[in-house]
Amino acid sequence: MSIKFYNTLSRKKEEFTPIDSKEIRMYSCGPTVYYFAHIGNLRAYLFMDNLRRVLKYNGYNLKHVMNITDVGHLVSDADEGEDKMMKAAKRENKNPFEIAEFYMNAFLADIDKLNVDRPEIIARATEHIDVMEEYVKKIIDNGYTYQTEDTVYFDTAKLDKYGVLSNRNVDDQKAGARVEFDQNKKNISDFALWIKAPENHIMKWDSFFGKSYPGWHLECSAMGYKYLGDHFDIHTGGVDHIPIHHENEIAQSKGFCGKIPANFWMHVEFLQINGGKMSKSLNNLYTLADLEEKGFEPLVYRMFNYTSNYRAQINFTFEAMEAAKVALSRLREGYLKHQEGTEDVSDEEIKSYEERFLEAINDDLNMPVAMSVVWDVIKNPNKSKKLQNLLLKFDEVLGLNLKDYQKEENVLPEEIQKLVAERNEARANKNWAESDRIRDLLIEKGYTVKDSKEGTIVEK
Numbered sequence: 001m002s003i004k005f006y007n008t009l010s011r012k013k014e015e016f017t018p019i020d021s022k023e024i025r026m027y028s029c030g031p032t033v034y035y036f037a038h039i040g041n042l043r044a045y046l047f048m049d050n051l052r053r054v055l056k057y058n059g060y061n062l063k064h065v066m067n068i069t070d071v072g073h074l075v076s077d078a079d080e081g082e083d084k085m086m087k088a089a090k091r092e093n094k095n096p097f098e099i100a101e102f103y104m105n106a107f108l109a110d111i112d113k114l115n116v117d118r119p120e121i122i123a124r125a126t127e128h129i130d131v132m133e134e135y136v137k138k139i140i141d142n143g144y145t146y147q148t149e150d151t152v153y154f155d156t157a158k159l160d161k162y163g164v165l166s167n168r169n170v171d172d173q174k175a176g177a178r179v180e181f182d183q184n185k186k187n188i189s190d191f192a193l194w195i196k197a198p199e200n201h202i203m204k205w206d207s208f209f210g211k212s213y214p215g216w217h218l219e220c221s222a223m224g225y226k227y228l229g230d231h232f233d234i235h236t237g238g239v240d241h242i243p244i245h246h247e248n249e250i251a252q253s254k255g256f257c258g259k260i261p262a263n264f265w266m267h268v269e270f271l272q273i274n275g276g277k278m279s280k281s282l283n284n285l286y287t288l289a290d291l292e293e294k295g296f297e298p299l300v301y302r303m304f305n306y307t308s309n310y311r312a313q314i315n316f317t318f319e320a321m322e323a324a325k326v327a328l329s330r331l332r333e334g335y336l337k338h339q340e341g342t343e344d345v346s347d348e349e350i351k352s353y354e355e356r357f358l359e360a361i362n363d364d365l366n367m368p369v370a371m372s373v374v375w376d377v378i379k380n381p382n383k384s385k386k387l388q389n390l391l392l393k394f395d396e397v398l399g400l401n402l403k404d405y406q407k408e409e410n411v412l413p414e415e416i417q418k419l420v421a422e423r424n425e426a427r428a429n430k431n432w433a434e435s436d437r438i439r440d441l442l443i444e445k446g447y448t449v450k451d452s453k454e455g456t457i458v459e460k
Contacts, residue, residue, distance in 0.1 A: 001355075003058060003362045005234075006311055008165055008242060008265040013364055016264065018233050023061045025232035026051075027224045027262065028119065029241055032069040033103040034088035037110055038285045039301060039316065040271040040278050044238045046302060047268040047310040047365075049116040051236065053397045054361045064119035065227045067219055070100035070126050071203045085203060096203055100126070110288045113298040115399045121227050125219040128226070129205045132214045135222040135256060136193050144255035148184045150196040152209060156189040159254055163189070165265060166243040191248050193218055217248035224261055225253075235262035239269055268310045274317055286316075296321050299400055303328045306367045306398075332405045334378030335391050341383025350390055353377055361397055370397070412458060416447060420458050423449075427456075 003016040018024045028048045031037055048066070055062060071085055088103075089096040104124075111118070125132075136152065139145055144158050156162040163169065168189075192215040197204035204211045224232065230253070237246060246265065253261040270277075273284040288298055304324035308314040353373060360370035374394055377387050395402045412420065419438050426434040439449045442458060450457040 001058075001358055001362055003054070004364055005264055005266055006364050007263075008267050009260070009263075011167075014264070016233075018060065019231065019263070023063055024055055024234065025228040026055075026062060026064045026119075026234040026236070027220065027228060027232065028064065028066045028235075029220060029237035029245070030066040030068050030122070031104075031107050032084050033100050033107060034084040035103060036287045036289070037107050038278065038287055039291065040285075042110060042114065042288065042301070043271045043305060043314070044236075044268050045111050045116050046114060046305050048119075048236055049111075049114075049399060050310070050365055050367065050397065051234070051266065052117050052119075053399060054365055057358075057361065057397050062120060063228065065121045065123055065223060066119040067223055068100075068104055068122060068124045069216065069219065070097075070104065070124055071213055083203070086201070089202070097126070100124075110298075113288060114302050115299065115401055117399070123223045123227065125214070125223075126203075128219065128223050129207075129214065131226050132218050132222040133194075133207050135218065135225065135252075136214070137208065139193065139252065139255040142255055145193060146186065151184065151192050152194040153185060153190045154193050154248070154251055154255060155186060156191075156251055157187050159251055162251055163247055164250060164260070165246050168243065168247075189247075191215060191217060191244075191251075193252070217245055217252065220245075221249050221252040221256065221261070224249075225256070228261075230257045230259050230261065232262055234264045234266060236266045236268070239267045242267055269313045272313055272315045275315055291321070294318070294321075296325060300325045300328055302399060303331075306371050309368065310365055328400070331374070331378060331400070332402065335388060335402050335405065337383050338378075338380075338385065338388035338391065341385060341388070343382040343384050345380065345382050345384045345386050350386055353390060354393075357394055357397075370394075374398070412447075416442065416445065416458065420456060424456060427451075 004013050005016050006013045029044075031041060052062060052064060071083070085096040085099060088094075088099045092099060108118075136145075139154065140152065144155055145152050146155055147153070194207070194209050194212055194214060196210055196212045201211075201213070204213050224235075235246070235249075250260050253259055272278075273282075273286075276282070278285050288301070291301055292298070300321060301324070304316070304321055305314065307320070307324070353376065357370055357373045360366045360373060363369070374391070377390055377394075380387055392403055419442055423435050423438040423442075426432075426438065442449050446460060448459050450459075
């Protein structure tokens with residue numbers, strides 16, 4: 001069955017054909033490790049993981065690179081503001097290399113909790129300064145740059161077109177076209193490749209340009225080329241990367257070898273909070289740890305993301321998280337019922353489920369439709385180990401760790417057992433008022449009470 005992905009480069013859904021039928025080469029923009037990742041950041045890596053899982057489900061091998069930005073990313077995505085690593089170092093009174101190490105490990109711990117399959121290659125920018133320097137030298141030799149006293153700029157006017165992803169028209173944006181403009185640039189869209197470091201700048205390296213450091217956009221181009229070559233299959237990132245960072249990557253690659261580096265550019269949309277943007281001023285930049293403190297295990301957030309396609313904005317609310325928590329619990333319980341089942345289902349029925357699921361995930365990762373197939377399997381009245389195995393197969397894409405889920409033994413505390421015994425005695429004596437009083441007390445203590453033909457069932 002063919003796979004179709006939406007390609008930002010062509011602005012349409014296209015059939016995906018890998019360059020090499022044996023191995024798909026993919027690059028994903030990773031985090032800038034200057035603080036804890038918030039749940040909006042983490043949505044991008046859940047999308048990245050779903051893409052990986054869908055490709056592997058279809059039988060492909062992957063060579064996937066994700067960068068770790070630990071130098072050079074300015075507060076603005078353009079060439080403005082302070083380096084995020086330096087800003088974090090001042091905030092915490094630490095060395096920027098210590099900052100990078102701490103927050104990189106925190107990020108990796110978060111994606112592990114979300115059961116994100118790590119890329120084959122995780123590349124730190126600071127470990128590839130020499131690779132970036134050689135990349136810049138080639139761009140300079142090819143005539144795509146100009147230098148000022150302290151910066152090597154990429155000259156976007158030398159390109160056949162700048163803005164192929166965002167379709168921006170920058171032909172008329174020359175120096176002086178607007179008030180807030182770096183007068184050292186010839187064109188508004190020009191950007192820094194290599195920057196001479198001030199005396200007090202900690203993160204700097206010896207290079208052809210003296211003590212200096214790379215521009216942020218450079219690392220992805222240089223490391224992508226090192227590990228994947230000058231032409232690979234897929235490049236992923238957030239929609240916020242489209243207008244500047246990914247445009248500049250394409251520009252650099254054209255300046256380096258004359259090619260757009262990836263065939264498919266795939267971008268995940270923003271996460272909204274209560275219908276609006278995330279903001280420090282609104283105090284709604286939630287981390288995974290924040291969700292855990294509120295009683296949501298990380299896989300609940302993964303489940304929540306399956307309510308929307310990656311190309312649509314998704315609205316985070318705690319009510320929606322509660323619904324995802326209930327849904328995950330029901331999915332697990334349904335899985336266990338099939339695990340314990342003794343009935344049979346036909347091979348034709350299994351095949352129908354498989355085809356519907358594959359059709360959904362291969363249609364630009366349509367996870368809401370794929371989940372509807374999963375729920376049909378869960379609700380099948382014939383409880384069968386065949387369906388349990390089918391759910392385990394689907395979980396190769398879902399990543400919800402169903403194989404590790406076991407039903408918790410419902411062992412009640414001694415205090416609760418005593419109340420249940422007292423209620424049973426009251427019911428036997430037809431003392432309904434006392435029975436109701438104890439039931440309400442159990443509910444207050446966080447337990448559900450169900451009276452059935454088999455007796456009273458009390459659960460946390």
